Amino acid sequence: MKGLILKDIYSIRITQKTYVLLFLFLCVFGYLMKSPGYVGTMCIVVFATVVLSLFNADQYYHWDTYAAALPLGKRIIVRARYMLIIVMTLGLAVFTAIMTGATAALLGMSVSEQVISSVSMCMIIPIFSGIIIPVIYKLGVEKGRVIFMMLFLIPFLVLTLLKDLIRGTAVEKLLVNLQQNPNGQVIIAGILLAVSILVLAVSYMISIRIYSNKEF
Template sequence: MKGLILKDFINLGRSFKSVGVALVALAIIFIPMGNESFISGMIVLMFAMMVITTMSYDDTAKWDTYALTMPITRKEVVRSKYLLLLMLDLTGVVLALALAFVGSFLKGTGITVETLLGILIILMIAVIFGSALIPLIYKFGPEKARLMIVLCAAIPTAVLLIVAKLNVPFPAIGNEETVFGIIMIAMALISLVIFFASYFISVKIYQKKEF
């Protein structure tokens, strides 16, 4: 299991460099504009996309055919992708929080509840996004699922752009701590349900798949 995940991280080496350059450029553009929430959301989504990149690499290299000759089960192969998805999403969240803190520091203000809520909402979207795409790729392959990937990436990106452009505020919150806690729990439950449902669907698809 560890070897499968390590293999994916090694394959993502170049992608990490490209994403790093893109993030620096986006930070230079959006932080002075005060759009930390937008750039933070983009960071999480960009990292969520990377699990799809690893599956494309695997398909091109015919990795699954080779992997199944080793003493690992099909469930372990699928499980490694979902663990990778969580690791990448959490990495994106950590970087997003770091960027939000930097932006608030440069502006001389503290990080707001709205920014934290925004990052958590994007995390939920990223988990749902990845959970929806993984079984599609297992079912149809990276090439056939390409249009689905583009659409799934374009929709949340368009929403983020519209929200950032219109500067839509969050609704007024009375007891912020209570509401924040409720939202965190609700988002965690929704994400977990979709995540595990997607995992079991992917396992069924992968077990029937021939290589």
């Protein structure tokens, strides 16, 4: 499994300079916007494109056909991809915490609040990955791109609609208090972590079933 994970990491390293420059740009932009949380949010978008590019590379180089000839079980191939998601999520959470904390310190904001908020956002990565990976295994990369766009568009529309519906209500006050209260932020982070673990676990089982039934 280690070799499979390294294969994906080496694939990402091909464009690592581009990602490094992009992350640095996001940090500078977040500072200019006086919004440390912007860094964490955009990192999620960048990570999502990385996940899609990995599957695109597998399709381009016919990796699945090649892997079928190796002494590897299909379950291990799927497991390695999910392990990579976990490792990259943890790595991105650490990176985001450092960059967000530094930006918040420069702006004179509360470092702990901004770091907790940004790290909480990173918990969306496993949720996103847990949705998109089974779809790509089932429908392929091209159709997966459509779902990829919908995963960003639909939540935005839903949140916009809910924001209008709860405006001026007790629910809005509760959510605002949770976001502004450090303890509330920890609760939100815990909920997102629990949901991400559940989604990733269910997604893993679905992906194994789909991938095991495919012929290459």
